[in-house]
Amino acid sequence: MLDEELLVRTLLNHELDLFREEYFNLHPYDRAQFYLRLDPELRERIYEFLSPEEMADIFENLDADDDEYEPILTQMNPQYAADMLSNMYTDDAVDVLNELNKDQVASYLTIMNKTSAQEIKDLLHYEEYTAGSIMTTEFVSIPEHSTVRSAMAILRNKAPSAETIYYTFVINEEQKLSGVVSLRDIITADEDSLIKEIMSDRVVSVSVGQDQEEVARTMKDYDFLALPVVDFQDHLLGIITVDDIMDVLEEEASDDYSKLAGISDMDSRDRTPFGAAKKRLPWLIALLFLGMLTANLIGRFEATLEQVAILAVFIPLIAGMAGNTGTQALAVAIRSIATGDIEDESKWRLILREAGTGLITGTTCGIIVIGIVYVWKSSLFLGLLVGVSILASLIVATIAGSLVPLIMHRFNIDPAVASGPFITTINDIFSILIYFGIATTFMSYLV
Amino acid sequence: MLDEELLVRTLLNHELDLFREEYFNLHPYDRAQFYLRLDPELRERIYEFLSPEEMADIFENLDADDDEYEPILTQMNPQYAADMLSNMYTDDAVDVLNELNKDQVASYLTIMNKTSAQEIKDLLHYEEYTAGSIMTTEFVSIPEHSTVRSAMAILRNKAPSAETIYYTFVINEEQKLSGVVSLRDIITADEDSLIKEIMSDRVVSVSVGQDQEEVARTMKDYDFLALPVVDFQDHLLGIITVDDIMDVLEEEASDDYSKLAGISDMDSRDRTPFGAAKKRLPWLIALLFLGMLTANLIGRFEATLEQVAILAVFIPLIAGMAGNTGTQALAVAIRSIATGDIEDESKWRLILREAGTGLITGTTCGIIVIGIVYVWKSSLFLGLLVGVSILASLIVATIAGSLVPLIMHRFNIDPAVASGPFITTINDIFSILIYFGIATTFMSYLV
Known part of the structure; x- marks a missing residue:
């Protein structure tokens, strides 16, 4: 082209x-x-x-x-x-x-x-990421008592400069938002009727300080092409058009995605490795210190390890399974919060459901593991140890994965900051404590 | 409300x-x-x-x-x-x-x-996820040689049944798409001019078999409210409106997000733990078998582990760092493919850049680790072993994280299927091979 x-x-x-x-x-x-x-x-x-x-x-x-x-x-x-x-x-x-x-x-x-x-x-x-920061003030508003003919004249006149003329918002004598009329309605209406008669007074508006993600959700759900932005007294301040909302949807999705992967900012035009490294290192260094904590924890079980070296063999398996399950639970919780579903059901129900999911997946995976380890190492106790550790780790991981973002949301912290790698590392720690805890307790059966 | x-x-x-x-x-x-x-x-x-x-x-x-x-x-x-x-x-x-x-x-x-x-x-x-599957056939098209007056009459007439009348597509005598005219242009034009004179012939169309994600990108980039869908001979078959595209954007984003977290389908209305478990178990069981492979690999180094139990202490740290770095590289590669950025730069450049990023982050993290391990365990060799393993693992992880989705894209497999947990587990294996490989080779310095 x-x-x-x-x-x-x-x-x-x-x-x-x-x-x-x-x-x-x-x-x-x-x-x-x-x-x-x-x-x-x-x-x-x-x-x-x-x-x-x-x-x-x-x-x-x-x-x-x-x-x-x-x-x-x-x-x-x-x-x-x-x-x-x-x-x-x-x-x-x-x-x-x-x-x-x-x-x-x-x-x-x-x-x-x-x-x-x-x-x-x-x-x-207006603060960044609010309705005010993405609205435009180049809009057309029409008084309730205009006729369709005069409204059409206003629209013709404003067409070159307004961002959209397809939705026109109607204001009353107090300059407050009172309705909306589409150009579709205007061109099919009788020229002498009043705007008040053909407008819809079920107008959905957003307030100027509202988060852009909520605005995007409203626009997407209601299939609007433009949304009016009002102050706390319903005065019309601006409008938000659908093209800006598509950018917001993309931006927010990309943002959640990056955070799940543990990157502060997804920026593919970042062509130098130095630029990319700068954005990823803060996460990696934080995770490195968390990982050192894990190492320190295992270090406390060095005596156990020296007696039963084979225990080390299953560390990545158990930690990995806990990490993966936790990331799944995390992703579901973050999406539920982002799409507003969480307000519909109680938070405790979500956590209980996740714990239940952990119980089911943990039992299934645990039984498979017991079988494999028993066949491979001919040790039922070792199989039981690994299997039970996986069961317990998966339950803890699903609870942690859902609880952490919900707590952050409660304290008005963006839950997406609890990134996948962060939850993974936390769950590594829990699962290793469980595994070595059980192993050390029942040491006599192992040696 | x-x-x-x-x-x-x-x-x-x-x-x-x-x-x-x-x-x-x-x-x-x-x-x-x-x-x-x-x-x-x-x-x-x-x-x-x-x-x-x-x-x-x-x-x-x-x-x-x-x-x-x-x-x-x-x-x-x-x-x-x-x-x-x-x-x-x-x-x-x-x-x-x-x-x-x-x-x-x-x-x-x-x-x-x-x-x-x-x-x-x-x-x-039409196949699911193509332009054909999301287009509507309730649209208005106008012949080039209509006057603005007759176009307006057609629009008034079709307004109640057409999905949108704000963009009207223009067809020539051969019924082929030849232009586009907005209602804004129509209402401001002289009633006697011909549509051909006021239309824009720079009309962007999508073909009926095109992927819905590409369609969404075109609509978002060009800020259209409607896009015409044509067959291979440029006949107008339907239109796609912006409200459908917002749903596609949401759907695709949610899909990529779920896959990064290792869930086949993000479904927060899934209120029973059984429903949730059913969607997550296939991934978890696949990962379990991959994890068993990792366990088997470590098992081959059991002799090394029996001599130097402390080696086990750093397994989760090294595997975790490799997993996290791999997920970051994966997320960047998948987004680059999804947003089409990858066509602009060569694939080899992306992989080279990722390897460079791995070198920088690996060196930084490696040096920190050498310091910590030296202070903690008073062993320079152990520090060097863990540090060098992290450096090598991070380089391999960034390459694997970017190479795998690129190869899948090459073979027309949705790269998002290479989920975070999958890449994490693959990188666990590589990093453990590197770590125990080095440790076994230089065993004499450890005991």
């Missing part, structure tokens, strides 16, 4: 008209992708070829990593960057500015068009 | 009018949620109170688990169920029918309205 070579050649040869002709044949997303892949020197050429308004279009579609914005913006002429920012949809401009430091933001806001600067400042107040 | 008690009371008392009044005050999604939470006996009452058309609305919003549809449908009167299915949007009806067995599907199709049955049959052909 993209003839990149031709575009690059026109850039290098300063063929302005040819470049523009080819470039504007592309879809805005493809324009943004082409721009993002360019070397910094070639990007500088683009700024000579495109107006700040045209660049704003590209930036609205730019899917860059958070830390890519700063170098890109500082490379631009400051006035050009400021003009571009004022031409972007406010929510997108705020997304970009959130990646810069405060001094940079302040200097752009100073040289920017005053109206845009004010709109941006209003949005910058 | 929901007064469930009142609704249930009206159902129990057969208060038809009161129930309907309250019920239709709810948003369709809330109606569906209420219905889903009802006991089977109360659901039967609802069928007496609501027409099949009204029930169709509820089913379009029903977020039920896959295995819930069958019992719900068999409980309904077959003719009522068939009428309901013919009143649903074709794509939603197909989603429901896909959960039933072939006999059931055939019998519903026989007693259903003929036109709907034909539309459904056409869609049932």
Whole structure:
């Protein structure tokens, strides 16, 4: 779809008209992708070829990593960057500015068009990851007592600048949100009817401080294309459109996924091993110390080990099974919390269910192990020891896997922080205590 | 928002009018949620109170688990169920029918309205998880040479039955897709201009056999509200709307997440421990056998262990670190494949980068370990043994974590099947081989 070579050649040869002709044949997303892949020197050429308004279009579609914005913006002429920012949809401009430091933001806001600067400042107040931080203020609202004809005129007029005109929110005399009307309803309605008569007053809104993940869930469940954002008195402050919500869904899913794997930030454009190592080392070092604790624990059973070296053979099996079961329970608990299912059923029921699951899986795996070890090592006691340890470890692991995220959720800590590797290591410790505890107690049967 | 008690009371008392009044005050999604939470006996009452058309609305919003549809449908009167299915949007009806067995599907199709049955049959052909399986055939297409006025008349006319009228796809004389025009463009255009003049011919389409995950990515990247689905000759077959895509994004994310945790299907409504155990046991038993392989491997070093029991102390540490690093590398590789980033860079570069990351993290963790073990056990050799084993294990683990999913992707196997626990266990084996290999070779320094 993209003839990149031709575009690059026109850039290098300063063929302005040819470049523009080819470039504007592309879809805005493809324009943004082409721009993002360019070397910094070639990007500088683009700024000579495109107006700040045209660049704003590209930036609205730019899917860059958070830390890519700063170098890109500082490379631009400051006035050009400021003009571009004022031409972007406010929510997108705020997304970009959130990646810069405060001094940079302040200097752009100073040289920017005053109206845009004010709109941006209003949005910058809202905390990241809230409805306020992702909403846009470029929306159309219509008073209840307008006619369909006048509403249509307003929509025609606002169509070029509003983010969406397909859902229009209706406000009453007190400027409070009172309903919603879709363009579908407007074009099929009699032109003389009042908006109040055709609007739906069952309007679902989100409050400005609400978490973006909850907003995304509401939008997905109700199949909305836009959601109104209100303050605590129901005044309409902005709207959130479905395209922003798709990004939120992707971001939150990727975030949960990374944490389950024990990576602080999933960033596949991170092309150097140093960048990747920096993001993974904090987890690994923390786990290393936890692992040392495990080593220390086993060290306390050195006397037992010296007498019965074969015990060591089953350490990875038991620890591994406990770790895997714990991760399963953890994943279920985190998803239940994320999708809101947990509010429907009591937390204790979830934990009890997990313990029950641990009992069933533990019994099954325990029996299999007893059989295998008995056949392999011809020792029923060793089989029983390993089997019973697996049973007990699996029950403890399912309880730990569900209890830890629930406790974190209770204390308003993001439960996804209790990553898979963390729960795995905790369960390693429990399972080894169980295994060596039983072995040491019944030592006489082993030697 | 929901007064469930009142609704249930009206159902129990057969208060038809009161129930309907309250019920239709709810948003369709809330109606569906209420219905889903009802006991089977109360659901039967609802069928007496609501027409099949009204029930169709509820089913379009029903977020039920896959295995819930069958019992719900068999409980309904077959003719009522068939009428309901013919009143649903074709794509939603197909989603429901896909959960039933072939006999059931055939019998519903026989007693259903003929036109709907034909539309459904056409869609049932498409394989699950393809664009064809999620598209709808209720769309509006307009010939290139229509005027804006006549297009508007068509849209007004189709508005009640089409899934969306906000994007209209334009076809040429050969019935091939030639452009797209938004309702925004139509309402702001001069009524006498031709659609051909105002449409965009840079229309992005997906082919009917394309994977739904790719479709979702295209929709998310380009911020579309609807995407046209075409056959290999560019004939317009259907459209996919953004609300279906949000479900796909959620489904795929949840799927990847479950697999990373080693659960075949994330299902939090699974309220019995037996149901949960059934879904987790296949993974656990497979891992148990892999774990036995690890035990067998360590068993081969029993002679070494009998001489130097302290070696056992560090088994969980080394295996754990390798497992965690492998999971990190795995998660990055799977996400890179899922987001399509991997096509941009060569696979070998990803693996090399991961190996580099393993070298850096391994060196860092190795040095820390040498220090701790030296201080704790006053043995430089033991420290070196554990440290070097961690370094080597981490390099192997990052390579295995990225290589395995890439190979699976190459052979068109979903790389997410290479779950976290699977990679963890594989890396347990490698790390133990490395550790005992080195220990046995340099035995003389240990005893």
